[in-house]
Amino acid sequence: MEAMLNNIFSTLGSYLSNYILIAALLGGGIWFTVSLGFIQVKGFGEGMRRTFGGMFKKGDKAGADGMSSFQALATAIAAQVGTGNIAGAATALAIGGPGAIFWMWIAAFLGMATIYAEAIxxxxxxxVGDDGEVTGGPVYYIRAAFSGAFGKVLAGIFAVLITLALGFMGNAVQSNSIAAAFNTAFGVPQWIMGAVLAVLALFVFLGGTGRIAKITELIVPIMAAFYILGSLVVIIFNIKEIPYALHAIVVGAFAPSSIVGGAAGATVKLALTKGVARGLFSNEAGMGSTPHAHAVAKVNHPVEQGFVAMIGVFIDTFVILNLTALVIITTHSIPSGKTGAELSQYAFSTLYGKGGDIFIAICMFFFAFSTILGWYFFGQANIKYLFGSKAVKIYSVIVAVCVFLGSLAEVELVWTMQDTFNSLMVIPNILALFALSGVIKQVHNDFFKDRKK
Known part of the structure; x- marks a missing residue:
């Protein structure tokens, strides 16, 4: 039965990610890029100013009225920057070759416009929920886009899919990645690591929005700085290979077979599909996940958080994921035959030796644990929508149990189902964004008209 279900979900997930989602998410990215006047270019400086200026603002604590703009971004980035930045980029490189990174860049550039639309x-x-706390996310703008029974059903489907995909299955997958990495690097039994993660996660969950915001605000800059520094050391050590890496990425996007040392059997189609799919799933633009964090930001105008949301995609793909790619390409690790996190570990170990495993294990902990917090928060908003705030404590305990169970062993069916549900939840979100295109344009124009005045 398990093998049959795994085959069904694997086939469905592959079809969705390779065809329907690429068309929907790229189509959405192109549409919002053009209709909003290349906002990812026009608003980039504003986004950087608001993001990094917000890091140093003190006293704006998270509570029932929401989070600060930077805390909302930190929660979103906590979810975006996860194991996909280590394993996802490596998998795309192993299958699609260096050219996959070029298509990741294209997906991220277009995704910045989509996530801007989602945030506003x-x-x-x-x-304001029945517990008096500010809440939000796609379920609410899906209802606004489609009135009547259709809107209710579509919003309900989205809420169930994201709770299962991220809150339960996704968090089990994240804890498995941490436990496996620590077992490889330090020999820690996976069940012990799982128990520690479950206790830590439950402690944060039960502290509510304020504790989640405080922890993500602290963790995200530290984990980003640690990974950036560790990656730059490897890249600088292999600095003579950077021209080759850039050449391989650009040329490999259109002529993969001409790149020496590229992925065996890589084609333009593989480079494009794997690059776009991994890029979109890494930065989550258009998936409907990060809007839950951006909804609770305390800003004067929706567009202000739209600017900040774009920077989340930029950091995820153009900074963190790019560093992983450059480490792997400049160390000529693709021909090793490895894939996923093992390929990243191999690339870092070319300089750090056994320390490469330790470096990846520490990064996995920060990346995956912060993702657990972000994905829990996204699921929590939908639990409130479906069952009310009284169900949140029960949800917290179930997620903690999933975190523990996920650490014990990799269950292929759980991983496959999570990927499939991830893909499915994009559909109602993108449909709603297209239906609200006129509203998005109006809100966007109102902001710039008021500022001009």
Whole structure:
């Protein structure tokens, strides 16, 4: 039965990610890029100013009225920057070759416009829940986009899919990545690591929005700085290989077979599909996940958080994921035959030796644990929508149990189902964004008209 279900979900997930989602997410990215006047270029400086200026603002604590703009971004980045930045980029390189990174860049550039649209709709349609706390996300703007029974059903489907995909299955997958990495690097039994993770996670969950915001605000800059520094050391050590890496990425996007040392059997189609799919799943633009964090930001106008949301995609792909790719390509690790996290570990070990395993294990802990917090928060918003705030404590305990169980062993069916549900939840989110295109354009124009005045 398990093998049959795994085959069904694997086939469905592959079809969704390779065809439907690439068309939907790239189509959405192109549409919002053009209709919003290349906002990812026009608003980039504003986004950087608001993001890094917000890091140093003190006293704006998270509570029932939401989070600061930077805390909301930190929670979003906590979810975006996960094991996909270590394993996802490596998998794309192993299958699609260096050219896959070029298509990741294209997906991220277009995704910045999509996530801008998501953030401003999440802000516009956010609500106060029955517990008196500000909440928001796609379920609310889906209802705004489609009235009547259709909107209710579509919002309900999205809420169930994201809770299963991220809150339960996704967090089990994340804990498995941490436990496996620590077992390889330090010999720690996976069940012990799982128990530690479950206790830590439950402690944060039960502290509510304020504790989640405080922890992500602290963890995200530290984990980013640690990974950036560790990656730059390897890249600088192999600095003479950077021209080769850039050549391999650009040429490999259109002529993979001409790149010496590229992935065996890589084609333009593989480079494009793996690059776009991994890029979109890494930065989560258009998936409907990060709007839950951006909805609760305390800003004066929805567009202000839209600027900040774009920077999350930029950091995820153009900084963190790019560093992984450059480490792997400049160390000529693709021909090793490894894939996923093992390929990243191999690349780092060319300089650090056994320390490469330790470096990846520490990064996995930060990346995956912060993702657990972000994905829990996204699922929590939908649990409130479906069952009310009284169900949140039960949800917290179930997620902690999933974190523990996920550490014990990799269950292929769970991984496959999570990927499939991830893909499915994109559909109602993108449909709603297209239906609200006029509203998005109006909110966008209102901000710039007011600022001009």
């Amino acid at each position: 709709m999440a802000q516009k349609y956010k609500q």
